[in-house]
Amino acid sequence: MHDHHHHHPISRKDFxxxxxxxxxxxxxxxxxxxxxxxGSALNAPVGPHFAPKAKRIxxxxxxxxxxxxxxxxxxxxxxxxHGVELPESVMGDRLTAxxxxxxxxxxxxxxxxxxxxxxxxxWMSDLMPYMAQITDELCxxxxxxxxxxxxEPAQMFTHTGSEIPGRPTMGAWIxxxxxxxxxxxxxxxxxxxxxxxxxxxxxxxxxxLPAEHQGVQLRSGKNPVLxxxxxxxxxxxxxxxxxxxxxxxxxQSYSTWEDASIKAKMSQYEMAFxxxxxxxxxxxxxxxxxxxxxxxxxDSKKPGTFASNCLLAxxxxxxxxxxxxxxxxGWDHHSNLPKQIPKNCKDVDxxxxxxxxxxxQRGLLEDTLVIWGGEFGRTSFSQGQLTRDNFGRDHHxxxxxxxxxxxxxxxxxxxxxxxxxxxxxxxxxVHVHDLNATIMHLMGLxxxxxxxxxxxxxxxxxxxxxxxxxxxxx
Amino acid sequence: xxxxxxxxRFHPVMVHLPIGIFIxxxxxxxxxxxxxxxxxxxxxxxxATYSFxxxxxxxxxxxxxxxxxxxxxxxxxxxxxxxxxxxxxxxMLAVIIYQxxxxxxxxxxxxxxxxxxxVLTALTGHFGGNLTHGASYLVExxxxxxxxxxxxxxxxxxxxxxxSVQIYGTIIRPLLDHNCMACHHSGSxxxxxxxxxxxxxxKTSDHNQPIAPGDPFASEIFTRVSLPANxxxxxxxxxxxxxYTDIQILKYWIENGADSLTVFNSDTMTPELIxxxxxxxxxDYSPKPYYDRIRVDRPDDDLLxxxxxSGYRVHFLSETNFLLDVAFMNDSISTEHLKLLGKISDxxxxxxxxxxxxxxxxxxxxxxxxxxxxxDISKNKRLSGGVAFLAKHDHLESVNFNETALSKxxxxxxxxxFEDLRVYVRHTNITREERxxxxxxxxxxxIISEFTxxxxxxxxxxxxxxxxx
Numbered sequence: 001m002h003d004h005h006h007h008h009p010i011s012r013k014d015f016x017x018x019x020x021x022x023x024x025x026x027x028x029x030x031x032x033x034x035x036x037x038x039g040s041a042l043n044a045p046v047g048p049h050f051a052p053k054a055k056r057i058x059x060x061x062x063x064x065x066x067x068x069x070x071x072x073x074x075x076x077x078x079x080x081x082h083g084v085e086l087p088e089s090v091m092g093d094r095l096t097a098x099x100x101x102x103x104x105x106x107x108x109x110x111x112x113x114x115x116x117x118x119x120x121x122x123w124m125s126d127l128m129p130y131m132a133q134i135t136d137e138l139c140x141x142x143x144x145x146x147x148x149x150x151x152e153p154a155q156m157f158t159h160t161g162s163e164i165p166g167r168p169t170m171g172a173w174i175x176x177x178x179x180x181x182x183x184x185x186x187x188x189x190x191x192x193x194x195x196x197x198x199x200x201x202x203x204x205x206x207x208x209l210p211a212e213h214q215g216v217q218l219r220s221g222k223n224p225v226l227x228x229x230x231x232x233x234x235x236x237x238x239x240x241x242x243x244x245x246x247x248x249x250x251x252q253s254y255s256t257w258e259d260a261s262i263k264a265k266m267s268q269y270e271m272a273f274x275x276x277x278x279x280x281x282x283x284x285x286x287x288x289x290x291x292x293x294x295x296x297x298x299d300s301k302k303p304g305t306f307a308s309n310c311l312l313a314x315x316x317x318x319x320x321x322x323x324x325x326x327x328x329x330g331w332d333h334h335s336n337l338p339k340q341i342p343k344n345c346k347d348v349d350x351x352x353x354x355x356x357x358x359x360x361q362r363g364l365l366e367d368t369l370v371i372w373g374g375e376f377g378r379t380s381f382s383q384g385q386l387t388r389d390n391f392g393r394d395h396h397x398x399x400x401x402x403x404x405x406x407x408x409x410x411x412x413x414x415x416x417x418x419x420x421x422x423x424x425x426x427x428x429x430v431h432v433h434d435l436n437a438t439i440m441h442l443m444g445l446x447x448x449x450x451x452x453x454x455x456x457x458x459x460x461x462x463x464x465x466x467x468x469x470x471x472x473x474x
Numbered sequence: 475x476x477x478x479x480x481x482x483r484f485h486p487v488m489v490h491l492p493i494g495i496f497i498x499x500x501x502x503x504x505x506x507x508x509x510x511x512x513x514x515x516x517x518x519x520x521x522a523t524y525s526f527x528x529x530x531x532x533x534x535x536x537x538x539x540x541x542x543x544x545x546x547x548x549x550x551x552x553x554x555x556x557x558x559x560x561x562x563x564x565x566m567l568a569v570i571i572y573q574x575x576x577x578x579x580x581x582x583x584x585x586x587x588x589x590x591x592x593v594l595t596a597l598t599g600h601f602g603g604n605l606t607h608g609a610s611y612l613v614e615x616x617x618x619x620x621x622x623x624x625x626x627x628x629x630x631x632x633x634x635x636x637x638s639v640q641i642y643g644t645i646i647r648p649l650l651d652h653n654c655m656a657c658h659h660s661g662s663x664x665x666x667x668x669x670x671x672x673x674x675x676x677k678t679s680d681h682n683q684p685i686a687p688g689d690p691f692a693s694e695i696f697t698r699v700s701l702p703a704n705x706x707x708x709x710x711x712x713x714x715x716x717x718y719t720d721i722q723i724l725k726y727w728i729e730n731g732a733d734s735l736t737v738f739n740s741d742t743m744t745p746e747l748i749x750x751x752x753x754x755x756x757x758d759y760s761p762k763p764y765y766d767r768i769r770v771d772r773p774d775d776d777l778l779x780x781x782x783x784s785g786y787r788v789h790f791l792s793e794t795n796f797l798l799d800v801a802f803m804n805d806s807i808s809t810e811h812l813k814l815l816g817k818i819s820d821x822x823x824x825x826x827x828x829x830x831x832x833x834x835x836x837x838x839x840x841x842x843x844x845x846x847x848x849x850d851i852s853k854n855k856r857l858s859g860g861v862a863f864l865a866k867h868d869h870l871e872s873v874n875f876n877e878t879a880l881s882k883x884x885x886x887x888x889x890x891x892f893e894d895l896r897v898y899v900r901h902t903n904i905t906r907e908e909r910x911x912x913x914x915x916x917x918x919x920x921i922i923s924e925f926t927x928x929x930x931x932x933x934x935x936x937x938x939x940x941x942x943x
Contacts, residue, residue, distance in 0.1 A: 047792070047793070048791070048792045048793070049792060049793060050766075050792045050794070050795070051763070051765055051766055051791035051792045051795050051797075052791075052792070109936070111935045111936060112933050112934070112935050112936070113933075113934075113936070125933075126933035126934070127933055129930040129931075129933060130927055130930065133927055133928060181787075291924075291926075294926075295925070295926070295927070338935060342933070342935070350927070353927070354927075357925040358925070360922060360925065361876075361898070361900050361922060361923065361924055361925045362852075362876060362898070362900070363850060363852065363872075363874040363876060363898045363922075366848065366872060366874075366896075444791075444792055470752075470758065470760075473760075
């Protein structure tokens with residue numbers, strides 16, 4: 001070890017980054033974590049840039065795009081003009097190919113009664129009887145809009161700020177920016193409804209960020225993380241011994257090459273080892289008291305349901321997981337909306353509302369942000385034939401609703417407005433980039449400063465866009 | 475009857491004639507130079523046309539001069555128009571003399587001089603138009619690139635740090651320059667009022683003091699600019715005048731001492747004023763959380779290392795905010811642990827001592843934390859609240875007592891001092907009824923406990939209910 005400082009066979013790139021920019025990064029890292037700056041500067045987070053309101057996020061992602069007109073954005077004129085052709089003057093010139101191909105575009109009214117709820121008087125449909133009870137905790141943005149009219153690119157856009165796959169998702173950015181609060185669990189975890197997954201591993205990508213920031217899907221059942229358990233015949237002790245030997249080899253290798261990726265690989269092995277204990281512990285909800293199951297609804301006892309995943313989400317953020325993403329598919333109601341949407345609402349309504357209130361009663365909503373919504377909205381006219389008891393709604397990226405609750409967000413606020421037909425936004429437009437910038441802001445991250453250099457340019461979640469939606473900040 | 479103004483008001487009527495005639499003469503000259511010469515178009519015609527133009531121009535200039543005496547226009551733009559107009563006439567005279575006296579000079583040189591005169595004419599006309607209609611009138615509805623930096627009278631402040639916007643220099647002074655200086659400067663002290671610099675705002679005029687620090691309604695400027703526009707005494711007599719936001723800013727500035735260095739302060743601004751300034755100037759003065767208003771020095775690194783070694787998780791709030799977010803991560807806390815915490819008592823703003831066998835005796839001996847805003851002492855079953863300790867913290871916003879032995883009396887005692895506290899009292903000794911009583915007694919406080927849903931009846935769709943009817 002005494003001749004350690006006489007040879008430094010590190011790469012030119014490493015040398016440059018460590019000696020010039022690296023010094024700056026070191027001093028920054030030491031500002032945040034004086035200990036970790038030298039201990040494991042490797043994975044040191046880059047933020048927070050300013051005091052955060054939220055430390056954790058739970059994103060309840062409704063894949064397929066729920067109809068904002070049947071659930072949240074109340075438009076009485078749709079009822080009054082039910083069956084009447086949607087005037088061209090309302091539609092304007094942006095039309096999807098499917099809508100263009102449609103001979104008639106009859107207006108269709110919301111299916112269930114809307115009422116004003118709570119002290120805030122927020123409108124919500126009878127389809128969401130549980131969410132309707134907690135509107136005073138919610139911030140409803142009725143003026144979100146996005147770029148793409150197709151599911152895959154629009155989902156990718158919501159997650160990464162780009163329609164084309166390959167960029168890191170918001171969860172990965174946040175993990176990269178803030179690091180983990182629990183060294184035994186990944187900082188970015190996804191849960192999908194069994195049989196109605198909706199999400200996919202593409203939506204959990206860390207893109208060009210280091211792989212440790214990738215979302216880890218926890219599955220219901222015996223094997224929450226695939227290939228995590230030891231193979232038959234290998235005991236925990238054997239695995240430990242194996243890792244210790246590996247550690248020695250890697251240490252030698254590191255002292256020769258000083259290649260950061262060696263340490264990164266080792267820390268991932270160790271994380272996987274710790275997860276063999278931590279994951280079964282967090283996934284085991286049998287110890288939850290009966291009144292908690294009652295709160296989340298009867299589904300919550302069945303592993304893999306949305307309600308059960310909501311309960312798990314609470315357990316995960318309780319343990320300091322930064323970003324928990326729940327997926328629930330089946331919202332793509334091009335036809336048969338009257339039959340389909342009540343089913344989906346029943347699946348998610350109580351779990352979502354229970355999660356928010358469970359976080360609240362535990363004090364976790366003080367620094368947890370909950371986001372609810374899909375990738376775009378749906379049209380105010382019927383797709384396909386409008387019959388007495390059947391209709392569908394087409395994709396509509398120009399106006400839809402997202403719900404927020406928790407840290408740093410105004411409660412009981414309905415923000416933004418659409419025209420009388422819920423077709424175009426007329427007040428306080430919120431682009432997906434704006435929403436993402438605001439979410440990063442709540443986490444203490446400046447969306448313009450959280451960048452990563454890759455292939456010669458610096459990338460960020462909001463590309464070159466995004467304005468803070470100040471109106472919703474508390 | 476005011477002869478000057480009476481005649482002066484004919485300036486806009488007169489002014490278009492010379493412009494038209496100059497252009498007509500210029501047209502003749504271009505035709506002449508390009509070879510079109512016949513009895514109607516000759517050097518004489520050109521000279522005659524220019525001369526008639528000059529004559530009508532002089533009449534326009536005289537009426538303009540009379541109008542300018544009314545002081546209804548801003549000094550600088552008026553001067554531009556005035557002197558440019560005179561220059562145009564002088565040049566036009568030169569053009570005429572040149573045409574008469576130097577027939578041998580090449581036509582192109584003559585045409586060059588005329589061209590300069592025509593350009594000057596156009597410029598003069600443009601500045602004149604700006605005087606009446608405002609600088610942005612012409613291009614207001616044009617493409618973006620034409621608009622440029624048209625002066626709207628509202629300074630652009632969005633790039634400034636809200637905390638360093640001096641009200642006088644950045645907002646009040648430009649407002650006075652824009653609306654008042656045309657008449658109230660040392661060259662034209664109408665009403666004995668001069669507003670050209672900061673000290674002059676406090677010199678009493680024929681009326682009240684222009685600005686009376688602390689008292690808007692004793693300040694002549696405030697009372698006059700806030701009158702309805704059609705009021706005889708409303709100021710300024712012409713133009714859009716002070717907007718509602720500007721009047722509110724003026725009032726705020728006077729109320730807060732009218733110092734030239736006064737800045738906005740969220741604590742003394744009304745929510746209305748904050749919203750107006752945000753809308754019109756893009757400046758955000760919404761109140762900041764306590765921990766964002768406090769600046770503390772970076773604590774000693776060795777001390778933080780010691781805390782981490784003994785089981786605390788310690789974070790700075792951000793890379794520039796050295797207040798600390800501290801949590802004890804082990805399951806048993808001792809006096810030594812808490813003593814250590816005392817060493818950074820002026821840095822801790824969020825403190826979590828959860829599920830660590832914290833007792834009343836232990837918490838009682840803790841050093842008060844100067845900037846504590848949020849405390850979580852949940853899951854300490856033997857703790858009856860530590861209310862005496864908590865009561866020492868003026869900036870406390872939220873306390874989590876879940877799963878402690880907190881009693882109604884203890885919470886009542888605490889809330890008496892902190893009426894807008896958020897407290898979590900789930901699974902404590904406080905009953906549902908006691909909580910309801912406390913919520914009623916302390917309406918500002920938020921007392922959060924076990925949540926249960928109301929029973930939900932199955933919803934009916936409009937289609938189904940119709941088919942049933």
